[in-house]
Amino acid sequence: MIKAGIIGASGYTGGELMRLLLGHPEVNVTVATSRKLAGTDVCDTHAHLRGLVDLEFQNVGAGEVRSRCDVVFAAVPHGTAMDIVPHLIDGKTKVIDLSADYRLRTDIFESVYGLKHKDPREAVFGLPELHPEVADAGFVANPGCFPTGAVLAAAPLAKAGLISSVVFDSKSGITGAGVEPSQTSHYPNMAENVQAYKLTTHRHVAEFVQELSRLDNSLTNISFTPHVVPSIRGILTTSHIFTREKLKLEDVRSMYEEMYADKPFVRVIKGIPSLGAVRGSNFCDIGFEVDRHNNRIVVVSAIDNLVKGASGQAIQNMNIMCGFDEIEGLWNAATFP
Known part of the structure; x- marks a missing residue:
């Protein structure tokens, strides 16, 4: 069983990560961060997780999250992840960034987003169907x-x-x-x-x-x-x-x-x-x-x-990076109608 952390867990993608990981037999979410909501129950914000998730939001640094987790999802706004990711990558912890900060070549990112990139490192583009190199990656940039x-x-x-x-x-x-x-x-x-x-x-x-x-x-x-x-x-x-x-x-x-x-x-x-x-x-x-x-x-x-377009794809990448079956925790039918 591995431990997962979610940085920026109060938004839609954070809530969806927790919902999907509830059904994953190999993963426990142990850290969920939010600066604004620190000290409050996760379920006060994500009401659909009531009775299923027993966590409080914490306001802790990226380094502490890394030290307590085997895999970390960064679900923060564009332009913010570049301040966080350098404190997560240590060669052991698997890191999946759901922002746009590492999806593009640095010069293209700066041109498109109008921001100076503070951490121009490369990440594997996490579209697993086209990027088999996800399997050997320690750091993946989830696609838009x-x-x-x-x-x-x-x-x-x-x-x-x-x-x-x-x-x-x-x-x-x-x-x-x-x-x-x-x-x-x-x-x-x-x-x-x-x-x-x-x-x-x-x-x-x-x-x-x-x-x-x-x-x-x-x-x-x-x-x-x-x-x-x-x-x-x-x-x-x-x-x-x-x-x-x-x-x-x-x-x-x-x-x-x-x-x-x-x-x-x-x-x-x-x-x-x-x-x-x-x-x-x-x-x-x-x-x-x-x-x-x-x-x-x-x-x-x-x-x-929110699933294949964000949190589900992030978990699909995590599965591949960690050597789990690609479909683990994700092999679920749609909610129809």
């Missing part, structure tokens, strides 16, 4: 929620060098904006409404480019527009993938099924994925149709942004 669904949707065609351009259109639940209320999460603004934002400038594009260009370094024509929809959880991404040649549906299906044959959390389905089929689970469902008149493949992916 939008890139997870989008990159998995396009990866087989990118790997085959068949994409000339791709346009990602994503619809995200409100929890993607975090636990702090905002105009985009205020009920009167969101009920019966859909809001597009950052039409051409969303910072996750850098992760799309980084990961898809790893598979095909000639692929640079990548566009993305996100929307917020009146749903609590989930990201549905419609990928308009324009190909260099005409493809048959059977050929596309073969590429996807071959690439994801041994990837337990990617389900290549016949039909159109839905958020209801993945809600609360670590699965990414992928479906597609071929538009042969326009050399276009329409690929739809569905994930839960």
Whole structure:
């Protein structure tokens, strides 16, 4: 049994980490930090954990968390993790950062996020389906929620060098904006409404480019527009993938099924994925149709942004890093309806 710590445990991702780790037979959460809520019961904030988690939030330094844990999840805002991670890494403790601070090359991070990076070390990009090196890593940067669904949707065609351009259109639940209320999460603004934002400038594009260009370094024509929809959880991404040649549906299906044959959390389905089929689970469902008149493949992916898009994927990475079965603690059906 290993001990896990969560730094920044009061938000949605912290609560989701604790919920999922309750079902993990090899892990106990022993430290949950929050500066604002130190000394209060975790269950006063995460009411869904009442009777299941007996912890108080603590305000302790990263070094102390490291000394008390075998694995540490850093669930803190962008720009904050770089102050914490250097005090966690000691060559023994496994560290998984859920912020954006270590996902990108330092110069790209500084350009995209407008911050000077204080700790320009490299981390393995924690998309396990594309990065087998997670198994040997001591430090992993968990991907963003939008890139997870989008990159998995396009990866087989990118790997085959068949994409000339791709346009990602994503619809995200409100929890993607975090636990702090905002105009985009205020009920009167969101009920019966859909809001597009950052039409051409969303910072996750850098992760799309980084990961898809790893598979095909000639692929640079990548566009993305996100929307917020009146749903609590989930990201549905419609990928308009324009190909260099005409493809048959059977050929596309073969590429996807071959690439994801041994990837337990990617389900290549016949039909159109839905958020209801993945809600609360670590699965990414992928479906597609071929538009042969326009050399276009329409690929739809569905994930839960708090699970496969954040906390579940972090636990998937932890499992691989620690030598556990990849599906341990995560092999659960979605909560439908």
